[in-house]
Amino acid sequence: MFIVFEGIDGAGKTTQIELLADKLRAAGLDPYVTAEPTGMETGRAIRRVLSGALPKTPTQVAAMFVQDRIDHNVDPDQGIEGKLAAGRAVICDRYYYSSLAYQGSLTDFDWVMAANCDCPEIRRPDLCIFLDLSPEESMKRITKGRTQVEIYEKAETLTKFRAQYMNVFQKLQARGEQIEIIDASGNIEQTAEAINKAIFKHFGI
Numbered sequence: 001m002f003i004v005f006e007g008i009d010g011a012g013k014t015t016q017i018e019l020l021a022d023k024l025r026a027a028g029l030d031p032y033v034t035a036e037p038t039g040m041e042t043g044r045a046i047r048r049v050l051s052g053a054l055p056k057t058p059t060q061v062a063a064m065f066v067q068d069r070i071d072h073n074v075d076p077d078q079g080i081e082g083k084l085a086a087g088r089a090v091i092c093d094r095y096y097y098s099s100l101a102y103q104g105s106l107t108d109f110d111w112v113m114a115a116n117c118d119c120p121e122i123r124r125p126d127l128c129i130f131l132d133l134s135p136e137e138s139m140k141r142i143t144k145g146r147t148q149v150e151i152y153e154k155a156e157t158l159t160k161f162r163a164q165y166m167n168v169f170q171k172l173q174a175r176g177e178q179i180e181i182i183d184a185s186g187n188i189e190q191t192a193e194a195i196n197k198a199i200f201k202h203f204g205i
């Protein structure tokens with residue numbers, strides 16, 4: 001079971017991933033929770049780009065994410081392939097849907113899609129859960145209690161990325177991908193309940 005959570009910045013992925021991991025643990029599964037950008041070398045370089053410290057073109061950023069994602073799949077210690085082979089359920093905070101939505105709207109989309117979706121060492125998830133929140137509400141949640149924001153965390157940018165996510169989902173659904181769009185505007189419990197329903201629908205647990 002390989003599940004990805006997506007959403008524009010501030011949509012609440014971290015909280016909901018923890019809740020789903022608890023639920024899977026209670027069901028006797030052994031979830032492995034992971035995220036992109038990774039904490040590996042490739043991901044650390046991406047963090048410097050996101051903070052604004054290391055300027056890169058969108059095409060360079062897209063390539064860095066592809067590299068990080070391949071490492072994230074095949075790394076002998078932290079790789080998704082190894083965890084799935086060991087029988088664990090993998091929950092990942094962001095994956096290629098983010099690259100298609102973010103870098104795909106900043107550089108050549110078809111190239112970003114091919115680099116990710118036709119790559120032999122980037123596995124296709126069993127389910128993508130998109131937490132859908134308006135860019136205005138996202139910005140409210142992002143700026144609350146934070147002094148530093150990252151390069152993509154602006155309302156107009158988030159509006160563009162949200163629209164792009166919807167285009168991406170249409171294209172990927174046509175390729176047979178399973179994607180659930182969940183309203184994340186309510187409270188934590190309401191969103192968790194909607195996620196649980198989607199998990200039951202797809203996996204029967």
Ligand code: TYD
Nearest residue numbers: 009010036037065094095098099102103152
């Ligand atoms: P992060 O700071 O981890 O926050 P969040 O909790 O919202 O995920 O987000 C990483 C940032 O990287 C986020 O702005 C989206 C961006 N990103 C891309 O642009 N492309 C990608 O392929 C991935 C995985 C993330």
